[in-house]
Amino acid sequence: MKLNVDGPNGAVSAYAYTGGKPFDPTLPCVVFVHGALNDHSVFTLLARWFAHHGHSVLAVDLPGHMRSAGPALASVEDMATWLLALMSAADVQQAALAGHSMGSLVALEAAARAPERATRLVMLGSCVPMPVPQVLLDLSLTNSAAAIDRVTSYSISTLASKPGYPGPGMWLHGSSRALMHQVLAAQGDARLFHTDFSACNNYTAGLDAAGRVRCPAAMVLGQADQMTQPRGAKEVAQRLNAKVHTLTAGHALMAEAPDAVLAVVRSALA
Secondary structure, three states, X not given: OEEEEEEOOEEEEEEEEOOOOOOOOOOOEEEEEOOOOOOHHHHHHHHXXXXXXXXXXXXXXXXXXXXXXXXXXXXXXXXXXXXXXXXXXXXXXXXXXXXXXXXXXXXXXXXXXXXXXXXXXXXEOOOXXXXXXXXXXXXXXXXXXXXXXXXXXXXXXXXXXXXXXXXXXXXXXXXXXXXXXXXXXXXXXXXHHHHHHHHHHHOOOHHHHHOOXXXXXXXXXXXXXXXXXXXXXXHHHHHHOOEEEEXXXXXXXXXXXXXXXXXXXXXXXX
């Protein structure tokens, strides 16, 4: 669905996928936040399950990504402010916040800024801080296709993945590359890759934010994750008193281990 979300330059059009059900703000709400150069579609399986099992769902496109108007926001803090404004625009006072990679930082910051509005926090494929190598930041400006190839190779744990989401025959590497190219081209912002990864790299307040979160938290990590290595989640998990689930997968958890991710998130939000 489309929403008009208040921002520093007035209301801007934003898109959120509702899981195939009409949005009902009176139901317990789950908000899903995607990672860098992705969109809401990475959460399709999770969004549909919760929407069809007694929840309302907002799987967002962040500003400047696919169906949400730009410009893209340059910091995790600004994205968190926008996310809370989107919840208000949807008439949602409280919600469980679940994010992947960059989206996990956005969910964390939002839960810290408005602890009374976050009922649960789920961080998937995350570490805090989330540094990005300078060589990748530079490559994102000079050769986006090469940067996309490199991120894909780091995000999927094997060259020959078992059939993943949405089913047998799915080529995970190809679908990951295709989505990132599509997001990059959607609004003609050649710097979007660099903007997103710089936001991750520059977010230094994550551990302090974790200390302000008041809701139950869970972390879902990929054992073979090369983008956000599990050891980088140890301190933030301690500060959140989070339950940590480590799955046999890389960074692209929702694609590589869809059933396992769904089971963990169902448990975390029960």
